[in-house]
Amino acid sequence: MNTPAMHTVNLVKIYQTGGLPVPAVRGIDLRVERGEFVAIMGPSGSGKSTLIHMLGGLDTRTSGEIWVEGKRADTLNESAWAILRRQKIGFVFQFFNLVDNMTVADNVELPALLGGASPKHARERREYLLCELNLTDKADAAPAQLSGGEQQRVALARALANQPQVLLADEPTGNLDSRNTRDVLRLLGEVHRQGQTIVMVTHDARVAGLADRVVTLLDGQIIDDGAIAPTRRRPKGGAGDVVELRG
Amino acid sequence: MRLQLLALLSKEPAHGYELKQALEQIFGTAYPSPNIGQIYVTLGRLEKDGLVRSVDVEQSNRPNKKVYYCTAEGREALDEWVDSATEGPRVRDEFFMKLVLAPMTGIADRMTLINRQRRHYLAIMRDLVELAQQTDQDNRPAHLLIEGAMLHLQADLDWLERCQEDLL
Numbered sequence: 001m002n003t004p005a006m007h008t009v010n011l012v013k014i015y016q017t018g019g020l021p022v023p024a025v026r027g028i029d030l031r032v033e034r035g036e037f038v039a040i041m042g043p044s045g046s047g048k049s050t051l052i053h054m055l056g057g058l059d060t061r062t063s064g065e066i067w068v069e070g071k072r073a074d075t076l077n078e079s080a081w082a083i084l085r086r087q088k089i090g091f092v093f094q095f096f097n098l099v100d101n102m103t104v105a106d107n108v109e110l111p112a113l114l115g116g117a118s119p120k121h122a123r124e125r126r127e128y129l130l131c132e133l134n135l136t137d138k139a140d141a142a143p144a145q146l147s148g149g150e151q152q153r154v155a156l157a158r159a160l161a162n163q164p165q166v167l168l169a170d171e172p173t174g175n176l177d178s179r180n181t182r183d184v185l186r187l188l189g190e191v192h193r194q195g196q197t198i199v200m201v202t203h204d205a206r207v208a209g210l211a212d213r214v215v216t217l218l219d220g221q222i223i224d225d226g227a228i229a230p231t232r233r234r235p236k237g238g239a240g241d242v243v244e245l246r247g
Numbered sequence: 248m249r250l251q252l253l254a255l256l257s258k259e260p261a262h263g264y265e266l267k268q269a270l271e272q273i274f275g276t277a278y279p280s281p282n283i284g285q286i287y288v289t290l291g292r293l294e295k296d297g298l299v300r301s302v303d304v305e306q307s308n309r310p311n312k313k314v315y316y317c318t319a320e321g322r323e324a325l326d327e328w329v330d331s332a333t334e335g336p337r338v339r340d341e342f343f344m345k346l347v348l349a350p351m352t353g354i355a356d357r358m359t360l361i362n363r364q365r366r367h368y369l370a371i372m373r374d375l376v377e378l379a380q381q382t383d384q385d386n387r388p389a390h391l392l393i394e395g396a397m398l399h400l401q402a403d404l405d406w407l408e409r410c411q412e413d414l415l
Contacts, residue, residue, distance in 0.1 A: 041365075041408075042408070043408045043409075043411070043412050178394055182379070185376060186380075204401070205368065205369055205372045205397075205400060205401050205404050206372060206375075206376055206397060206401075208369055208372070209369045209370070209372035209373035209375075209376055210373065210376065214365070214366065214369060216362065216365065218411060218412070218415070219415055223358060223362065223411070224358075224362035224365070224366075226362075226366065227366075228366055228369045228370050228373060229366065229370055230370060230373075231367070231370045231371055231373075231374055
């Protein structure tokens with residue numbers, strides 16, 4: 001079988017708060033194939049955010065294994081994780097984490113430059129991403145001058161700047177209104193079609209509906225994992241079941 | 248469809264086919280295209296109830312067409328319609344019946360029921376996202392309808408999550 005983009009073996013996270021052990025993730029085996037788009041859903045407190053943070057090396061695991069493209073990653077130290085992220089992983093946080101004293105354009109170009117892209121290539125990629133997200137006219141602004149929704153879109157552009165092997169995202173549409181969500185949905189759909197692997201924690205069914213597969217967590221464990229099958233009735237550019245006609 | 252047709256007729260008199268076109272144009276892809284037979288049946292009932300009346304209009308080379316207009320009684324019915332609040336949506340009771348009754352009879356597992364239902368809702372959501380992308384951006388009523396359907400679906404998914412948490 002092909003090497004998966006990412007996989008975990010019996011992954012466990014136990015937080016120690018006030019002396020009491022609180023298990024957040026309880027033995028997760030997850031396999032993400034290359035090019036696959038996996039949505040992770042579940043109620044708050046089910047371990048979704050902890051899981052995605054561990055996959056990006058932003059939180060340490062208590063036990064179990066994390067593998068990125070066939071290489072063991074959970075045993076890496078912090079600086080080795082930083083290098084792995086720079087080379088292979090894009091991360092979108094729930095609360096953007098943009099660099100405040102840099103322009104939007106520089107925020108987006110930075111990861112590509114750190115990853116070794118030429119300045120010309122980094123600029124072209126930035127222009128493409130900002131244009132797709134309707135942010136071209138904000139390129140020279142500082143993050144603090146943007147709305148929450150705009151900052152969230154910049155964070156997505158930054159995560160994709162490097163064309164990472166895997167895009168990890170934690171509730172990337174949490175701050176967006178419906179129009180901005182539409183731009184984000186379009187871009188995600190497009191990079192996914194281009195082969196981008198995506199693992200995304202989301203509560204937003206519009207985003208989850210784009211995924212190839214949905215993994216549902218409850219109480220730190222996977223309770224459902226499977227493809228979203230097409231509905232029997234496809235909207236054929238005509239009437240969906242949006243409204244019901246009564247006689 | 249009675250009151251939608253009555254509302255259109257209160258604006259100006261029209262024949263059946265014009266009403267069909269008007270509905271399609273206003274609501275766009277999000278609305279099931281009404282069939283012309285259904286429209287004539289509804290107009291017939293409205294006329295019988297005295298809410299609309301029709302006149303035959305002569306046409307050269309063609310059979311007469313029937314043009315309908317709204318009566319004072321019709322106008323009153325319309326006022327009553329717009330002035331009253333609309334019933335709220337109800338919980339999907341059929342799924343809830345399965346959820347409560349199936350395990351009691353041992354024919355299904357509740358986790359499995361909820362998981363299957365979630366995937367089904369997500370597939371519908373995917374269709375709605377596609378429908379929104381195919382719908383003309385300038386057709387605001389169509390987009391609002393689709394967005395309404397999405398919000399209802401999101402609420403249904405949140406509720407499934409609640410049902411699932413309750414099983415813990």
